[in-house]
Amino acid sequence: MIDYSLYKEKSIHGRYINNKALHSCFSKISLPLVPIGNSVNGIEIYAFKLGTGKKKVLMWSQMHGNESTTTKALWDMVNFLQSEEPLAQTILKECTLMAVPMLNPDGANVYTRENINKVDLNRDAKNLTQPESIALRNVFDSFQPDFCFNLHDQRTLFSAGNINKPATVSFLSPASNKERHITPTREVAMKLIVAMDSMLQLHIPGQVGRYDDGFNDNCVGDTFQMLNVPTVLFESGHFPNDYEREKTRELICLSIVEALKIIASDKIEEFKTGDYFSIPGNHKLYFDVLIKKPEIINTEFEAGHSVGIRFKELLEDDKIAFKPEIAEIGPLEGFYGHQTIECIDSKDFGFTSSQKEILDLLLNFNK
Template structure:
């Protein structure tokens, strides 16, 4: 059993992670950085290698600048791999890792999905219109990996199937064509996902989802899978009461190590593609907050209706603020909430109209 806290990189936390914040992590690496290019705004994009084995794994994080959980987990993994743990020794002996902790530093600065040109780098695999996209593709060509880990975050609205369990971690073995055929590369990625899911069910049972596999050759994962390299999409999702995604970070760390362990030990074929399809597909069934009985406070709302609220992530200097927004009013019978507010009496809450004073309400929370 790995003691995660021994390896957690304590210098980085929260949701806002930019290039300046991870510089101390780069600085303490005992090996040279590999400069793979610059962002549109001129920020260096760096990578580094770990291990001396024959099994080559390319991984990159923060392709979307506002998806930082996996970046934190990558540095936790790097700390582990530099330890004397026997698993770390085995992985470095069998594997050769090439890691890009932050592919989109401009987007990270601005806390946006796109780069500074407002281009989604994960929809630029064909056009290669942006320097960040070109840097990754050139790295892929020169390194010729045997496996790729595409590291992302997903929104709090996802459930693990048609359940009241949020999708804390989701995976995808991307499609290689419109028919979604199970090609050899896709099969290998599926088996690795099954192995990670088996481990995760011991920690977060029912909280692992399978991301939609609709084919899009503009996506980098689909492209690399088409090129015959097993590619896994990691999606960091919501763990209860963990909007800073520090707990999810731990499960991503454990997932990456499990995948590397399976690769290092040549145990991929121990797992079945059939079990991949038993992982429940993600559904969009969660609100951050559902308000029940709102008609007791606002008579303009019909009896039996509920208010669904989702948070908008807003950068305030160097901190992400979760701003509540009403996105739906209705029966919401099929939906779940990370928090539920039950209106009991008009004196309990301070709103008068459809423009609810949400901050007052959120103090009156029933979990």
């Protein structure tokens, strides 16, 4: 097990990571950066190579501009691979990595999922209408990878199965047809996921989920799987009290390194496809805050109902602010809260000073 604390990239942290934030990271790469294209706004998109091995792995992050956790994890991985660790040396000897740390720099600047043309790049794999999509496809075609890692974030609403456990990390081996057949390519990706899940259970037992495998040939992962390249979707989710996703970045870094270790050591076949389906599917069972007995605060709420609040992420002064919004009202049985507040009959209703914004939202409901 690697000592992650030795390799965490301290120059980038939090949720707002744009192209400017990566400038100090680029200096850590011993090999020259590879320009692969430009964004709609003309920002150059870079990739870099590490390693000299025959097994080629392509990975890309921040295809969605507001999904920055895997970008941080990718640079943590770089720091590890450039160390003297025997595992790092083995990976670089057996593998060649091509990494695109930020595919959507325009979206990253303004903290949006889409690019500046309001196009979701992960729904542009077939039509290739955007320069960023074309850049990634060109890298795929020229590099001819043996494996692809599609690096993303997911919302806080996901649980790992139908239980009170957040899906802190989720994976998917994308389908390559509407029937969702388990093709040989898809099976390889499943086995890699099983290997990563086995490692993660030592860190976050019960907090690994399996992402929905509905087929969409406009999605990049589905397309690359269709082209017979084993593709793994990584989804960075919520760890308790970690809205900046600093713990999750560690877990994603460890997962990437574990997958590379399995690839480098030719151990993929030691894992079973059936174990992939034992990973619980993601369920949408979480609110950021679950308010019980809200009628004590405001009689507009019906007795016996709860209020589910989710945070909206807003870019303010180069930081992400988490603004509460009422997402659902009702019995909400079977739902969970990353934080649960049961209102009490007193002047502060059981809320702390840090929860004043939530209290005001409830007090002003329907006014």
